[in-house]
Amino acid sequence: MDRSKRTTLTVAIAASLSMLVALPAAAQATWKPEKPITIIVPWAAGGSTDQVTRVTAAEIEKALGQKVVVVNQPGASGSIGTKNALEAPKDGYTWTAGAAKDLGTYAVLGMLDTKIGDWALFLNVANVSTLSVNPNTPYKSVAELVDAMKAKPGQISVATAGVNSSGHSAIEAIAKATGVKYKHVTYDGGNPAVVATVAGETDATTQLTVEQAEMIRGKKLRPLAVVGDKPIEIDGYGTIEPLTKTVANFKDPPNYFGIFIPKGVPPQVIATVEKVWNENIRNSKALKDYATSRGAQFAPASGADALKAVMPAVQVNAWQAADAGKAKVSPDTLGIARP
Amino acid sequence: MSGGPYPVAPRSDLNTALVWVALGAAIVVASWRMERMTAQGADLYTAPGLWPGVVGLALALLGGLLAWRSLVRAREAGWDAAAPRGETLVPTPRFALAAGLFLVYALLGVGRGLPFWLSTALFVAAFVFLFRRANRKVGDATGSDRGDAVLAVVCGVATAAVVTLVFEQLFFVRLP
Amino acid sequence: MFDGLVAFGHSLASFATPMSLGLILASSLVGVIIGALPGLTATMGVALMTTLTIKMPSAQALLVLICTYVGAIYGGSRSAILLNIPGTPASAAACLDGHALAKQGLAGRAMGIATSGSVLGTLTGMFFLALFTPVLGDLALKFGAYEFFWLALFGVVIAGTLTGGDPLKGWIAGVIGILCASVGQEAVYAHDRFTFGSRDLAGGFNLVPALVGAFGFAELLMAARERALPVKVNPFDSVIPRLADVARYWKTIVRSGLIGTFMGILPGVGEDVAAWSSYAAAKRASKEPEKFGKGSIDGLMAAETGDNACVPGAIIPVLTLGIPGSAPAAVLMAAMLIHGVRPGPMIMTEAPTFVYDVVAMMMYATLGILLYGLTLTNVLIKVLMVPKPVIVPIIFVLCVVGSFAIASRLFDVWVMLGFGVVGYTLRRLDYPVAPLVLGMVLGDLMEKGLRRGLVLSDGSLGPFFTRPISAVLWITIVVVVLLKFDVVRGLFRRRPRPAA
Structure with missing residues (x-):
């Protein structure tokens, strides 16, 4: 009882104080650190x-x-x-x-x-993710990869920077839209995940495009689609088509x-x-x-x-x-x- | 490995070995009871507790080996046979003083409201003065209380000033 | 090869700025002093300097660290010769003959030998660093999760075996390091392990504060036990190295350089082992082995060449595999990671010039120790005379502020204190600390290798044993453990008398 009363009082004082502070602050809007x-x-x-x-x-x-x-x-x-x-x-x-x-x-x-x-x-x-595969894998398009994932559920490995990472969100969204199962392999960060796909330890990666740009340019990764609805232009490579072209109901903000x-x-x-x-x-x-x-x-x-x-x-x-x-x-x- | 004397007495090895076994066992239990993440599709071999469990087991096993070895050694040379090192595990007054100063400075002097430069100057000055005096008492150094006090203050102020300036002005670290 | 030379030339030129040259001079000097001061090791020096250079541009920060590392390994020989106290564990071998020579009034000559040995040793190691790293980098690309698991385990096992006299305790220290590495959020499901609800612990123990504690604070605690005895310095003659010494013992130099580099490459085996094995090899090959320990130039040359050759050697696996070859190299690797360089198999692809930058840094560090080898003696003696009560608190302040500066977190200061106390206790009980460090660095790699391997193989342990490189690695580990058969035998040795 006593406590809640005191809290109310404190809030009231704090509110009036902040009013006092806020008024002159609005007047002098610039802040000089x-x-x-x-x-x-x-x-x-x-x-x-x-x-x-x-x-x-x-x-x-x-x-x-x-x-x-x-x-x-x-x-x-x-x-x-x-x-x-x-x-x-x-x-x-x-x-x-x-x-x-x-x-x-x-x-x-x-x-x-x-x-x-x-x-x-x-x-x-x-940032948007790009779905890319190791160039030695046979998958030339999203459709081929999705078909392979359907044929061998849980066998195609996808490298990401771990649970909660952008790459994981992307492959989860793809899996949900296409109903496939994949093998999730996690790495310390976006770059190690991309490197693992380049080295062939994993088949595919869905990390951010920024993390893959160098490897895509160097032809060490084969980009299949941008995980989004707009194409992306990469200097020295060309355009990567959006995933929405092949997977109609796909949505990833x-x-x-x-x-x-x-x-x-x-x-x-x-x-x-x-x-x-x-x-x-x-x-x-x-x-x-x-x-x-x-x-x-x-x-x-x-x-x-x-x-x-x-x-x-x-x-x-x-x-x-x-x-x-x-x-x-x-x-x-x-x-x-x-x- | 020729028979004793060993650097550490078998008794003390046995004690630490038992600590390792207990620690290892506790970790194995904790790992076993750790969430398995099966709700997220984890198999046993990807569960978060797998690795600490394996390592905890290794620690318990190595601890067991050490315990066993200390028994063998004790039977051979006696429980307290150790190479003379002229020192014991009991802290010397000098050690207690130094450790005390270190801990007070690091735990209470930093990030507890006292400005960093002040606590640093106090710590260095106190350390220099007390140890110079201790060294004089046993005849390892010469000088007077007064001279040491001056030296201590100079060291303290100089250290505090240089460290604060370098870190705040050069490296832009906000010191606690 | 030619491309490499051009890249090396570019790297050399890029450091020829007044700023960089000033840093080289300053940090080599800091390194030599840290190395010469008994109780301050190369690992501690590199760890402390990592914290002090955290805000510098990465190339300059790494330059400082490499100069400190090389300087510290060299500097240890100074106190070994002049005071008969090894400044770093690596210079314990140099103590034997170095101090014997000093007692014969030849301290200057001994320091000259140490200088020439160190310089030539570093150059030998550097040559192999430049030669092997790009080649090994290609090989390292064949390493997958399975191989990294074994390689990391190999590092911890061999560090436990070779550092300190007691392999069993070394392995225990290594396992404890691995356990420390498993605290915090794990990599696959972001599950908090052993954090007891603390968000700070969820991030795990930061490596550098832990190392500053285990090597810095723990050493200060060790030093605090002892009375600081007044320093007695031997008189010395000219410190200029003699060409005749180098020419006469060229075989020793080449042999020790090779041994030192190889010991460096082995994960977890540090400069001290390199020095002792070069020393032992020189003694075996010598025509006058009886002079060893009584002032043998051959022996001093071998020890000093070996430990300095180990420095570049230890950096080779850092760059190619992301696995440190020694404790100071582990700190160096942590510093590279902090500065955004990711050493490992992809380094030649991601940052091809970086390897040559490191070689160039090594080159400048060598020039630094050569310079100080010729000039610094008197100044160094003055530094050695500074009373301990003055040095100890200043170093401790640096340990505290350095741990804090890395990420501006008070938690890191507590990590430093905790690891200091643990490191001190372990050392008092005769456990080596180097395997603990290797365990902390490699534990993470081992776990990820194991779990990733199991995910890729759907839970089968098969590939861990059947893939060719994996097979070589696990068989080697078994052999190393069995070679320490006296440990195994020691467990079963009994007196004829039955148990009472």
Whole structure:
């Protein structure tokens, strides 16, 4: 009794205080960082998140006139680094980065108590997966591979970066749409999974196109289809057709990457970064070049647009986990509707 | 391996061996009871507990071998036969002091509200002063309390300043 | 071959900037000092420097680490000769003849021999690094999950066998390392193992803080037990190496270089074993084996050439297989991973110039130790005279701040402390620590190899035994264990008297 009364009081005080803080903040909308900003990349150095975040960090650095330091805190499917960003002082100097769908599913998997709404999202690129096979395998098209998977259920091996990875979501979506069974072989990350397919240890991979681009260009992988509804152009190779051409009922929403700032930081931080996003990132040549050379889609977005863009992937990911029996908390209770 | 004296007494080997056997057994049990992930289509050979179980078993077996060996050795040379090393497992006062300072600094001085530079300066200065004095007491060093105090403060302040500057200004690490 | 030379030339040129040259000079010096200070090992030096260089561009950070590594292995001979205390375990063999020579008033000559031996040893190993790595890289592509499992197991078994005198305890230490590696979220189902609900533990133990603890903090605890005795330095003559010494013992140099490189390539076998086996081989081949231990130039040359040749040798399996050849190389590999370089069979495809960059770094490190070998003696003696109470707390501060700096996590500081205490306890009970490190590095690889292999073979153990390379590997492991037959025999040796 006493306790709940005190809580109400605290909330009231906090609310009025934040009003006091918010009023002058809205007036002076720009934020001038006085010390280096840290972006925690919750994955290992050299991976797809790390690469795109470093390109973006350099652009933000130019725009804000302050050093942006990228710190790698890999481990536990990205939940450790994300947790540290969430628990850092809410002064606007600690951000994180990654795939937005992960941010939305940590709570479902019982890894971290956070929702996508707890974060201000600043998206930079959308990554899609490509279904590729080792060139020594006989499969020349999606149809041939699917037929083979139907003929030998659970015998065709597919390399991914593990449960929850983009590659796993992609092959799960394919399996669901075509009703095939496959042999799931997991690796330490996207690149090792791709390398295993190149070396012939596995027959196929569905990792991100950015992770396969080099090998596709070097003819060490044979791309069969982009796991999505738009074709992709890779410099030095040509066009990869979308999977929707062969598998009509296929649906896999794009996987957006970006930089995330936990809500609760001073509002002028969010306002300033939003401005940077609209003025600098949208026109960033470096980021555009990165995207086109790696087979990613340049897709800057912020605010409500960003949230709307990432929700489909969060829904698919969360419910995929729930249907596989991995969910500790039902996505329903977290307000994630079934896609 | 010629018969004794062994570097460590068979009794102490037996004790650690029993620790390994217990630890190994505990890990085997924990691995057996670990979730098998069958709901997600795992077979026994892909269950998360497989590997720790195998390794725990290996640890228990090796621990058993060590226990057996210490019995053989004890029968041969006696339970306490060990090569003289001029030291015992009992911590010396010097060791206790050093370990105490290390732990206080690392557990209480870092990330517990005290600024990093301050706790570092205090730790280094205290360490230098106390050990210089201890060395003088046993005649391993010369000097006075006063000289050592000055040295200690200089070392402490210099270390704190250099480490803080290098990490914060050069490497952009936010120190705790 | 010619392409390789061109690439090597490019790499050499890329480091010829004032910044890089400054780093080479500084880090070789740090390496030599760490090596010379008793109690500070090469592993600890490389681990500490990894934490200090975490924010540097990757090429420069690795340059610093390699210079530190080479410098530390060389620096150990200085205190071995001047103080009769091996600065690193690797220079224990150099102590025997080096200090004997010093007592005869020939400390300068002995240091000259150590310098020439170390330089030529490093060059020998470097030559094989450049020659073998690309070739072995192709071979390594034939390695699949099954082979990696055996290779990693081989590393742990042989590290347990050869480091420290007691294989049984070595294997136990290795197994404990493997168990440490299995803490945290596993790779296939992202299931948390042994985390007791802690999100920090779900990420597992970070390797570098663990190593800083096991080698750095544990050493400080060991050092804290002992009274710091005043240092007594032998007088010395000219330290300039004599060509005559090199010319006369060229056979020893070539033999020790080969042995050292080979010992380096063997997973888990470090510089100390390389030094001792080169020493033993030289003694066997010598016409005057009775002089060994009493100031034999042959013996000192063999020990110093062997341990330095081991350094590039130990990097060969890192680059080709992603399996470290020694404890410091394990740290170096961890550093490469942190910096986004993934050593392993694909390195020649993914980053073809990287191998030559490493060779070039090695080359500059060799020049660094040559330079300091000729000049540094007096300064080094002054450093050795700095009282321990000053050095110990500063190193500890670096252990703490370095562990933190890697990922800005306090948890890593606690990992460092925990592994320090465990490392200290194990060492006190006569367990070697190197296999623990190898176990931590290789445990992950073993598990993934095993489980991935089982997935690919649908649960059959067959391919683990029948694939050709796998067969060679498991038979070798069995032979290695059986060769340690005295261990097995030791278990069953009984006095005639029946049990009481």
